[in-house]
Amino acid sequence: PGLLPLSGKHVLVTSGPTHEPLDPVRYIANRSSGKQGHAIAAALAALGARVTLVSGPVTLADPAGVAVRPVETAREMLAACEAALPADAAVFAAAVADWRPAEVAGQKMKKPADDAAPPMALVPNPDILATLSRHPMRPGLVIGFAAETERVVEHARAKLARKGCDWIVANDVSGDVMGGAENSVHLVTSYSVEDWPRLPKAEVAARLADRIAETLHA
Numbered sequence: 001p002g003l004l005p006l007s008g009k010h011v012l013v014t015s016g017p018t019h020e021p022l023d024p025v026r027y028i029a030n031r032s033s034g035k036q037g038h039a040i041a042a043a044l045a046a047l048g049a050r051v052t053l054v055s056g057p058v059t060l061a062d063p064a065g066v067a068v069r070p071v072e073t074a075r076e077m078l079a080a081c082e083a084a085l086p087a088d089a090a091v092f093a094a095a096v097a098d099w100r101p102a103e104v105a106g107q108k109m110k111k112p113a114d115d116a117a118p119p120m121a122l123v124p125n126p127d128i129l130a131t132l133s134r135h136p137m138r139p140g141l142v143i144g145f146a147a148e149t150e151r152v153v154e155h156a157r158a159k160l161a162r163k164g165c166d167w168i169v170a171n172d173v174s175g176d177v178m179g180g181a182e183n184s185v186h187l188v189t190s191y192s193v194e195d196w197p198r199l200p201k202a203e204v205a206a207r208l209a210d211r212i213a214e215t216l217h218a
């Protein structure tokens with residue numbers, strides 16, 4: 001009585017983009033509002049979970065009742081996720097930059113006199129989802145996202161295997177969901193696919209939180 005479905009559970013959520021500095025004023029980043037990740041954190045908290053939200057730079061308010069760990073880069077995001085373990089479940093909704101500049105200049109880079117662009121070498125960032133999926137303290141349920149424009153479910157299945165996670169929320173971004181209020185997703189596991197209708201991001205979050213609660217109790 002009075003006990004919520006996720007009471008006593010700790011869930012880790014990543015959200016937003018990462019910013020990878022090139023110099024003190026420039027960075028490379030993915031496009032991400034953080035709306036879906038923040039909505040998921042809020043929905044999990046509403047079901048009683050203790051939620052740690054590791055978020056890149058966003059303009060959104062911190063969701064109520066959620067412990068927010070602000071980070072900037074992918075490496076900071078990975079460290080904050082590892083520091084948050086153990087967790088019963090983890091949802092990786094962040095749009096992490098795949099690469100970062102190999103060197104970060106201490107001063108603002110000057111435009112070359114000949115009007116040429118300066119060379120920019122990139123190095124790969126850690127894959128946070130893949131790292132946590134194979135971590136000694138792996139959360140019991142690991143959920144990744146996949147933004148796809150075609151053959152959404154097929155690509156999601158491949159990603160599931162490659163990353164070692166349990167579920168992929170496959171996001172059909174062939175429409176206009178980027179930064180928008182709605183999302184069109186498929187919940188893909190190694191043995192099933194659920195096609196969800198196009199829903200407000202808060203509804204996608206609530207459904208996902210419900211599915212997580214069912215699974216942690218099964």
Ligand code: C5P
Nearest residue numbers: 092093094096126127128129144145146
């Ligand atoms: O490989 P891709 O970027 O398409 O995978 C998307 C999923 O992997 C998302 O869940 C995203 O949060 C996660 N990811 C990550 N760390 C990365 C790249 C992606 O956690 N460096």
